[in-house]
Amino acid sequence: MERVQTGIKGLDSMLFGGIPAGNQVLVVGGPGAGKTLLSFEFLYRNALQGSKGIFFALEEQKDRLIENVKEAFSDLGKGIDEMISKGMLIIDGEDIVSRLNEGVTQPTYEFGKVVSDIETMVTDVGAKFVVIDPITSMSVILDDPKVYRRTLLALVANLRRLGLTSLITMEAKTPERKFARFAPEYYLFDGILSLYQLGEEEKRILAMEIMKMRGTNHSFVTSPYEITSSGFRVISAEDVALP
Numbered sequence: 001m002e003r004v005q006t007g008i009k010g011l012d013s014m015l016f017g018g019i020p021a022g023n024q025v026l027v028v029g030g031p032g033a034g035k036t037l038l039s040f041e042f043l044y045r046n047a048l049q050g051s052k053g054i055f056f057a058l059e060e061q062k063d064r065l066i067e068n069v070k071e072a073f074s075d076l077g078k079g080i081d082e083m084i085s086k087g088m089l090i091i092d093g094e095d096i097v098s099r100l101n102e103g104v105t106q107p108t109y110e111f112g113k114v115v116s117d118i119e120t121m122v123t124d125v126g127a128k129f130v131v132i133d134p135i136t137s138m139s140v141i142l143d144d145p146k147v148y149r150r151t152l153l154a155l156v157a158n159l160r161r162l163g164l165t166s167l168i169t170m171e172a173k174t175p176e177r178k179f180a181r182f183a184p185e186y187y188l189f190d191g192i193l194s195l196y197q198l199g200e201e202e203k204r205i206l207a208m209e210i211m212k213m214r215g216t217n218h219s220f221v222t223s224p225y226e227i228t229s230s231g232f233r234v235i236s237a238e239d240v241a242l243p
């Protein structure tokens with residue numbers, strides 16, 4: 001089976017080598033958990049390896065996103081600029097409300113246009129990887145839960161048909177693991193990567209868990225992570241030698 005390495009320290013060990021190619025993976029987490037940065041790093045690491053990726057930012061303008069990422073990953077700044085200028089890492093940033101400016105009266109039709117924009121761009125540049133950040137912004141315009149779910153289903157089917165391996169971010173209802181519940185959206189995706197807060201407010205620990213990943217065995221250990229100036233670092237149990 002073909003796997004896609006995320007290039008993120010520790011995460012590939014949790015995935016027993018990487019994400020099975022063609023999987024559509026939901027990255028769930030609370031505010032500031034690192035969903036945007038982690039997905040960006042995934043595209044960046046693969047761009048360095050010669051594979052094109054597109055980041056669709058639905059709630060942020062392109063320049064602001066790049067600024068934030070370079071601020072957080074200050075040691076990677078030059079590399080990020082290089083991947084962007086070479087066209088290996090493409091950022092499409094326009095918030096969804098302005099995308100849909102003219103057609104909010106017919107949100108599903110307009111959303112279809114967003115999906116076809118994604119398709120056109122992916123085929124034009126020959127991208128292998130896609131990030132959509134965050135998918136939750138769609139629920140703002142698709143307020144009927146059934147319509148929202150059906151639209152997500154269509155989106156996932158389209159990404160799959162295009163042969164992409166994708167990370168799609170979603171805001172969690174709660175950042176704490178002990179309150180986390182399966183949301184209906186979870187069933188639509190091939191994989192779920194959850195970013196949590198463990199512990200008390202005063203001593204927060206960030207940790208991630210692979211809730212599911214079709215096509216591979218994976219770690220079941222919730223593993224702490226930190227966001228460093230050179231990328232994510234996940235302390236995976238698979239990397240720690242047991243006595």
Ligand SMILES: Nc1ncnc2c1ncn2[C@@H]1O[C@H](COP(=O)(O)OP(=O)(O)OP(=O)(O)O)[C@@H](O)[C@H]1O
Nearest residue numbers: 029030031032033034035036037038071072171227
């Ligand atoms: N310069 C920095 N140095 C260290 N950590 C940083 C830096 N900038 C940001 N961070 C960390 O990254 C987090 C933000 O990451 P990110 O934007 O990916 O979160 P998010 O899950 O996408 O949040 P949101 O739901 O608000 O979009 C911050 O909460 C902070 O912990």
Ligand SMILES: [Mg+2]
Nearest residue numbers: 035036037133
């Ligand atoms: Mg974000």
